[in-house]
Amino acid sequence: MTSPITTLDTQARPSLTGERILIYHLRDVIKTREAEGAAFRLRVPSLQIALGEKIALIGESGCGKSTLLDMLSMTLRPTEIGSFRFRPKRGADPVDISALWRKKQLDQLGDLRRLRIGYVMQTGGLLPYLTVRENINLSRRLLDIEDDGLVDELAGDLDIRRHLDKHPHMLSVGERQRVAIGRALAHRPAIVIADEPTASLDPIAAERIMSLFIELVDELHITVILASHAWRHINRLGLRHLEHHTHREEDGSMTETVVSG
Amino acid sequence: MPHRFKDVLWLAGRDYRNEWQMSSFFILALAAVLGPMMILFGLKFGIVGSMLDNLIEDPRNREVRPIGSGRYDQAWIGKMRSRPKIDFIVPRTRAIAATIDLKSETANRIISVEMIPTDRGDPLLSHRTVPNDLQQLVLSNSAARKLNVKPGDEINGSLSRRFKGRSERVHVRLQVVDVARPASFARDGAFTTLHLAEAAEDFRDGHAVPPLGWSGVEDTNNTRTYPGFRLYTRSIYDVAPISDTLGELGIEVSTRAADIEIVQSLDRNLSMVFWLIAVIGLVGFSFSLGASLWANVDRKRKELSVLRLVGFRTGEIVWFPVLQSSFTALFGWLTASLIYLGVSFIINRMFTPQLASSESVCRLLPEHFLIALTLTLGSAVFTASLAGYRAARIEPSEGLREV
Numbered sequence: 001m002t003s004p005i006t007t008l009d010t011q012a013r014p015s016l017t018g019e020r021i022l023i024y025h026l027r028d029v030i031k032t033r034e035a036e037g038a039a040f041r042l043r044v045p046s047l048q049i050a051l052g053e054k055i056a057l058i059g060e061s062g063c064g065k066s067t068l069l070d071m072l073s074m075t076l077r078p079t080e081i082g083s084f085r086f087r088p089k090r091g092a093d094p095v096d097i098s099a100l101w102r103k104k105q106l107d108q109l110g111d112l113r114r115l116r117i118g119y120v121m122q123t124g125g126l127l128p129y130l131t132v133r134e135n136i137n138l139s140r141r142l143l144d145i146e147d148d149g150l151v152d153e154l155a156g157d158l159d160i161r162r163h164l165d166k167h168p169h170m171l172s173v174g175e176r177q178r179v180a181i182g183r184a185l186a187h188r189p190a191i192v193i194a195d196e197p198t199a200s201l202d203p204i205a206a207e208r209i210m211s212l213f214i215e216l217v218d219e220l221h222i223t224v225i226l227a228s229h230a231w232r233h234i235n236r237l238g239l240r241h242l243e244h245h246t247h248r249e250e251d252g253s254m255t256e257t258v259v260s261g
Numbered sequence: 262m263p264h265r266f267k268d269v270l271w272l273a274g275r276d277y278r279n280e281w282q283m284s285s286f287f288i289l290a291l292a293a294v295l296g297p298m299m300i301l302f303g304l305k306f307g308i309v310g311s312m313l314d315n316l317i318e319d320p321r322n323r324e325v326r327p328i329g330s331g332r333y334d335q336a337w338i339g340k341m342r343s344r345p346k347i348d349f350i351v352p353r354t355r356a357i358a359a360t361i362d363l364k365s366e367t368a369n370r371i372i373s374v375e376m377i378p379t380d381r382g383d384p385l386l387s388h389r390t391v392p393n394d395l396q397q398l399v400l401s402n403s404a405a406r407k408l409n410v411k412p413g414d415e416i417n418g419s420l421s422r423r424f425k426g427r428s429e430r431v432h433v434r435l436q437v438v439d440v441a442r443p444a445s446f447a448r449d450g451a452f453t454t455l456h457l458a459e460a461a462e463d464f465r466d467g468h469a470v471p472p473l474g475w476s477g478v479e480d481t482n483n484t485r486t487y488p489g490f491r492l493y494t495r496s497i498y499d500v501a502p503i504s505d506t507l508g509e510l511g512i513e514v515s516t517r518a519a520d521i522e523i524v525q526s527l528d529r530n531l532s533m534v535f536w537l538i539a540v541i542g543l544v545g546f547s548f549s550l551g552a553s554l555w556a557n558v559d560r561k562r563k564e565l566s567v568l569r570l571v572g573f574r575t576g577e578i579v580w581f582p583v584l585q586s587s588f589t590a591l592f593g594w595l596t597a598s599l600i601y602l603g604v605s606f607i608i609n610r611m612f613t614p615q616l617a618s619s620e621s622v623c624r625l626l627p628e629h630f631l632i633a634l635t636l637t638l639g640s641a642v643f644t645a646s647l648a649g650y651r652a653a654r655i656e657p658s659e660g661l662r663e664v
Binding site: 076111 | 265268272275276278279280563564567568569570571572573574575576656657658
């Protein structure tokens with residue numbers, strides 16, 4: 001890994017630390033859905049996401065963004081899997097996700113989520129019966145992480161420190177999204193998946209929170225996959241666009257989205 | 262797992278507290294079903310229990326009394342005594358010969374009393390001193406009152422007979438060793454040793470009684486037979502089998518079996534009524550709790566899927582509704598117990614004048630509270646686990662995008 005060749009490698013993008021570690025490595029993963037005669041298919045011929053990368057998935061709603069995110073967060077079972085490997089850490093062996101789905105080892109998938117993944121939803125997804133502090137700390141609590149000041153630090157960075165002891169219903173929508181971001185990052189996951197985290201905010205607040213989010217992710221060296229339909233300000237944050245093409249059958253019976261990158 | 266159970270307990274508790282209006286509504290609904298049920302059962306248990314206690318405590322209910330007179334010797338009596346269902350048996354002498362006139366120095370009248378042969382273990386004289394020689398006796402309460410005597414006093418007993426054409430009277434000094442409870446014997450009576458009763462019978466038959474210095478014909482017949490006996494079974498439930506046994510021997514008996522049967526069937530029927538009401542109440546409550554928990558799973562779909570998303574396992578999610586309905590069961594039971602305690606206190610106060618000090622109209626034992634708790638928890642957990650099963654089937658992704 002100290003070989004000068006790898007540092008000169010121009011193909012792998014974030015190669016500051018040397019070898020390019022693939023946190024996600026998918027091949028021929030397909031999800032098919034059928035509803036009222038109209039079929040939808042998401043096809044991923046090949047997808048490689050490296051540790052530390054920042055990925056943007058931009059497109060209109062209904063194009064299959066959420067389906068892809070759900071599969072990447074291991075909450076949705078793909079219809080067909082060529083191969084699906086997840087390697088959350090340098091030095092760790094890749095986990096064969098397709099085998100876990102095949103053997104229905106949902107608990108192991110849950111354990112992986114708890115330990116390695118942070119998720120920011122479109123709207124909050126906060127637990128109404130917990131205070132802001134407890135909501136942010138939830139992911140840490142489940143892993144028994146001692147308080148190292150990160151929750152307070154995040155709250156400070158996200159400008160919600162004065163709300164820490166309130167319940168979510170007393171906060172504005174934007175403040176709740178900040179709390180959700182805090183929760184997704186507090187246990188220092190390997191990857192954060194954010195599904196339209198600013199869709200319910202006005203453009204100015206959306207831009208501010210999005211910048212803050214990317215800043216925090218950078219600071220904590222967390223890989224991020226972000227779905228959004230507003231691409232203008234995303235462009236300025238230096239994220240890699242994930243290519244995808246959607247095409248519909250003329251009679252509307254079939255929609256297929258192909259993602260690769 | 263036991264570790265994250267702590268987290269589920271914490272979350273379920275926080276949710277339960279946060280929705281305290283909803284939670285207390287269900288706690289009160291449960292208490293409204295369970296409280297009256299406990300009061301009803303308390304009344305049944307208290308009233309029927311006191312009736313049964315009275316039956317059991319009153320030894321007269323264990324008595325099996327032969328009708329008419331027979332001929333029983335000591336050997337037969339001894340054989341009966343060895344039966345395990347028989348608590349006490351002592352032979353009786355002829356009723357007509359078993360009277361004695363008593364006079365004390367503290368009262369100026371002579372009363373004629375029935376002599377009742379007794380012995381150690383006489384149920385009518387439990388916790389009382391029992392006479393153990395010819396010149397001791399225990400007076401019935403009414404006799405002691407009329408003679409104005411107390412335990413330890415000496416009184417004079419006298420018997421008379423017509424012997425060889427003239428009337429004779431003998432006297433004997435008797436010591437009152439104790440006074441029987443009023444309930445034991447309502448008339449004027451004296452509990453004496455069998456020997457004194459036999460002596461009185463012998464004297465009246467014209468026989469001599471050397472130990473008391475009474476003269477008469479020497480008794481030649483050595484095997485004495487008795488016309489009757491006093492028999493008490495060990496419990497009221499032994500009365501029927503012992504009556505049957507005696508019936509098979511051709512001895513007709515009278516008992517209070519009918520009274521016992523009435524209370525027992527009252528107990529059975531009231532228990533049936535109670536359980537009917539209890540089952541209807543509990544089933545009804547389980548349905549309403551079940552329906553609400555079921556609806557809760559829909560209402561909290563998003564929150565539950567958030568929990569799945571942050572990595573809770575299927576088995577852990579099931580605990581969520583189960584724990585919350587256990588809270589309802591526990592607090593509902595506590596409230597119902599408090600309602601019961603208050604109401605039973607008032608009921609028992611209202612009936613105080615009609616009751617003996619140890620009796621209560623409305624009464625529950627500690628185990629009854631535990632049974633109520635177990636039943637409530639059981640039905641709550643059962644209905645909740647159906648809802649929990651449903652909650653566990655929520656896909657982590659399905660609740661996420663509902664707005």
